[in-house]
Amino acid sequence: MRSQQGKQVRWKKPGLGLSGLLLFALSLELMKQGAGGLAPLLRGHLAVTNAADSMGFGWLMAYLILSGSPVAAAGVALLSAGALSPLQAFTMVAGSRLGACLIVLLVGFIYTLRGHERRTALTAGVLSLLLTGSVQLVALPMGVLILSRGWLDGLSIPGLDGLAAGVNRGLEPLIGPLAAFLPGWALFVAGVGLVMLSFRLFGRSLPQMRLERTDFGQVPRLVYRPEVMFLMGLAITLVTMSVSISVGILVPLSARGYMRRENIIPYILGANISTLADTLVAAALLRDPRAVTVVATHMVCAAIVSLLVILLAYRPYERAISDALTWITRRRRNFAFFLGVIFVIPVVLILL
Secondary structure, eight states, rough: HHHHHHOOOOOOHHHHHHHHHHHHHHHHHHHHHHHGHHHHHHHHHSSOOOOOHHHHHHHHHHHHHHHHHHHHHHHHHHHHHHHSSSHHHHHHHHHHHHHHHHHHHHHHHHHHHHTHHHHHHHHHHHHHHHHHHHHHHHHHHHHHHHHHHTTTOOOHHHHHHHHHHHHHHHHHHHHHHHHHHHHHHHHHHHHHHHHHHHHHHHHHSOOOOOOGOOOGGGOOOOGGGGHHHHHHHHHHHHTTTHHHHHHHHHHHHHHHOOOOOOHHHHHHHHHHTTTHHHHHHHHTTTHHHHHHHHHHHHHHHHHHHHHHHHSSSSSHHHHHHHHHHHHHHHHHHHHHHHHHHHHHHHHHHHHH
């Protein structure tokens, strides 16, 4: 009896992971099929007509659903359907990364309500927004230049291309009837809902992290080097396929005093690069070279900016970010001002 239960548990997580992958592919096809019908809505009622609009739209959508990955996937699906230009899709993905930081801030706020010290509980969330915003400030114009010059055009991922062709052929009998039965907007909404469900399945397929059983006091000092923490953030986010998970675990670690801000900064910089790995898979599944180029450009720009910071200017950058963090968390009035700014900016971008 116990052996049967052990086998069921052993196969449960791979089964959830495979189900998540198939559901992810299905959701992308639904969004792609339905995205064409959204073009008049985006350009008319929502006035998403330029790069600033699409960035603000992606930012607010990520706030609304408390996740950036589904919004980034929606951005490349809209590009593949012709509802967005490559530049608009690029800025929508950038906005989704900024909006994804809100969930980390909310987790920290919950820890504050549970009695933890406000500054330490909010550190990871505020740092996530500050770091992502500072990197995007430089990465955005760099990405615009790369896209305009076409330096990464025609980029493909052979292994993923073959997988995408096989998966999409298997889904065609299901996509056709759904596309005939549902209007375009409903297909797109269903796709967004399914992509969120697929990420939940992916999350449940991962091994559980039991922080209370981890002896962080025995971690070697080498781990606290910026380069090592940068690689840790890169690797853990690549495995979990979610920056909300990989950065979210920093909230309890920071609240309990296991992680200091100087350790968190390079970790988040690394996490912000590999967090788009799932979006790169989504672009490949859509079989649109432009989508792959947009996502790859974003990852390349974030990597260049982050590596330059880590290797050449880490100490002054750390001091500047730490000073901003100290000011934001010093008083409730400062924190309220910070919250106002991060909600006003995407609205202003849409109104531009």
